Amino acid sequence: MPTSNDMQNVLDIQDKNMIFEDNCVSYGIHKQKKCKFIDCTLTYIPTECKKCQEPNKDFSIYKNGTQTSRITFPISGIYPTYLRVKKQRFKCTSCEATFTAETPIVKEACFISNFIKAEILAKSADARSIKSLAEETNVSSTTIQRIINEQVKYYRPYYHSLPENLSFDEFKYGNGQMAFEYIDVVTGTILDILESKDTRTIKDHFCSRYSQNQRNQVKTITTDMNASYVSFIPELFPNADIIIDRFHIVQLVNRAMNKTRVKVMNRLRTSNGEDQKKYRRLKRFWKKLLKKESELSYTTYQYFPMFGQRLESAIVSEMLAYDPELKATYTMYQAILKAVEHNDSKQLRTVLDQPASPELSGYMKTSLKTLSAHFPHIQNTFYYPYNNGKIEGINNKIKVLNRVAYGYGNFIHYKNRIILHFNLKPIRNKIKMIEKEREHTAA
Structure with missing residues (x-):
C-alpha cells in the first residue's frame, strides 16, 4: 500500500x-x-x-x-x-x-489549490478559450477570469516613461468596435490598449498619463495611413517623425491594381466567346498581375491552362494587352513597387509627380493622391528601419484569442486576457527551453 x-x-x-x-x-x-x-x-x-x-x-x-x-x-x-x-x-x-x-x-x-491557479496561468499563454480552460481545470469560467484579472495586476502599464520609438495600430472586437493599441516598436512590448480608437480618447489618454516632457522624448511613431493619427501625432509628440509602414504603401496600390483587374474582367463578361476566354484568364491568373515584374520568369517555359506552353512573362503581357486601362495601371503599379523595393524616395516622388495617364484607372488615381498627401511621412519609411511588422503580428494573435472565445462582451476582460497572454508566453517558452537543456545535459 x-x-x-x-x-x-x-x-x-x-x-x-x-x-x-x-x-x-x-x-x-x-x-x-x-x-x-x-x-x-x-x-x-x-x-x-x-x-x-x-x-x-x-x-x-x-x-x-x-x-x-x-x-x-x-x-x-x-x-x-x-x-x-x-x-x-x-x-x-x-x-x-x-x-x-x-x-x-x-x-x-x-x-481552489495553488496548483490549479498555476495550471490556469500556464495554459493562459496558449490561444485557448476561457470555457475550455474551465473544463480542463475543473473550475468555473468566472473563476478562470478572476484569476486572470488578479494576475494581470502585476503587468500593469508603466505610465512614467515612453520609449523613443512607438508603433500605433487598431484591432476589431465585439460588434465591430475598434480598439487602439501602442507598442514599443523595438521590443514589441504592448504598452497599453484603449477601448476606442477615436481621436478624443487617444488624446485624453496620452495627455493624462504622460507629461509633455515624456512625450517630447518620442522620436518616431510608425503607423498606417490613418488620417486621424497623422493629424494628432504632431500635437501630442512634437519631436516625433511619423513613419508610414511600407506594407500599407504596397497594400494600397496592390488593392488598386486588383480592383482595376476585376473591373476590366467584368467588362469582358459578355456572350462573345473571345471575351469569355479573356475573362477566364484574368480570373484564374490574377496573382500573376500582382506579382513583382522582377520576379516573373523570362527564360523558363511552363504549361499554363488556357495558354499552353508559354513564358510566365509572356502570359502577363498578353493579359495586359486586353485593355489599355489595365496596362497603364499595371505600369504605374510596378513603378511604385520598384521604388519601395529600392528605398528610393526620389524615384517615388518622380512617379507621383508625373502627369497621370488618361487611361489610368480611377482606383489607382485615388491611391496616388493618398500617397502624395502622405509623402513627407513616406520619406521617413525609407530612412528609418522601423515598421509595423511586430504590431501586425500581435494583432493576428489577438484576433485568434477573440475567435477561439467566440468574442468578448467585456472589454476589460478581453484586455486582461491579451496582456496576460503576451507576458506569460515568453516566460513559459523560456522555462521549456531551460528544461530541454537540463534533459540534454542529464542525457
Whole structure:
C-alpha cells in the first residue's frame, strides 16, 4: 500500500504536515459528476498563536477538534480530483481564540489549490478559450477570469516613461468596435490598449498619463495611413517623425491594381466567346498581375491552362494587352513597387509627380493622391528601419484569442486576457527551453 511520502510525491505536495493514510483514495459524486476524493490530515504543533502571536509554551495552544475542507486539485487520471483535508483546529489559552492549521498548497479561506491557479496561468499563454480552460481545470469560467484579472495586476502599464520609438495600430472586437493599441516598436512590448480608437480618447489618454516632457522624448511613431493619427501625432509628440509602414504603401496600390483587374474582367463578361476566354484568364491568373515584374520568369517555359506552353512573362503581357486601362495601371503599379523595393524616395516622388495617364484607372488615381498627401511621412519609411511588422503580428494573435472565445462582451476582460497572454508566453517558452537543456545535459 502507498505510504504518505509516496502520495506526496505522486501529487507533488511538498508540505510534510499533510499525512495520507492507507486506502485514502475513494470515488464519489460531486456536482452530478463522478470524481475522485483523496483524504488526508493536516496537523502540526504551532509555534505561536495566529491571533495574539503569543509563543506556544507549556501547551498554551492545544488541539481543538478538526475541520474538513474540500480542495479542488488538478485532475488525476480521468476524473475530477478533490483533496478532502481534515485540518487541525487549535485554541489559544491566552486570548481564547481559535484558528486552523494552514498549508501552502491553498490560500486561507480558499478552496481552489495553488496548483490549479498555476495550471490556469500556464495554459493562459496558449490561444485557448476561457470555457475550455474551465473544463480542463475543473473550475468555473468566472473563476478562470478572476484569476486572470488578479494576475494581470502585476503587468500593469508603466505610465512614467515612453520609449523613443512607438508603433500605433487598431484591432476589431465585439460588434465591430475598434480598439487602439501602442507598442514599443523595438521590443514589441504592448504598452497599453484603449477601448476606442477615436481621436478624443487617444488624446485624453496620452495627455493624462504622460507629461509633455515624456512625450517630447518620442522620436518616431510608425503607423498606417490613418488620417486621424497623422493629424494628432504632431500635437501630442512634437519631436516625433511619423513613419508610414511600407506594407500599407504596397497594400494600397496592390488593392488598386486588383480592383482595376476585376473591373476590366467584368467588362469582358459578355456572350462573345473571345471575351469569355479573356475573362477566364484574368480570373484564374490574377496573382500573376500582382506579382513583382522582377520576379516573373523570362527564360523558363511552363504549361499554363488556357495558354499552353508559354513564358510566365509572356502570359502577363498578353493579359495586359486586353485593355489599355489595365496596362497603364499595371505600369504605374510596378513603378511604385520598384521604388519601395529600392528605398528610393526620389524615384517615388518622380512617379507621383508625373502627369497621370488618361487611361489610368480611377482606383489607382485615388491611391496616388493618398500617397502624395502622405509623402513627407513616406520619406521617413525609407530612412528609418522601423515598421509595423511586430504590431501586425500581435494583432493576428489577438484576433485568434477573440475567435477561439467566440468574442468578448467585456472589454476589460478581453484586455486582461491579451496582456496576460503576451507576458506569460515568453516566460513559459523560456522555462521549456531551460528544461530541454537540463534533459540534454542529464542525457
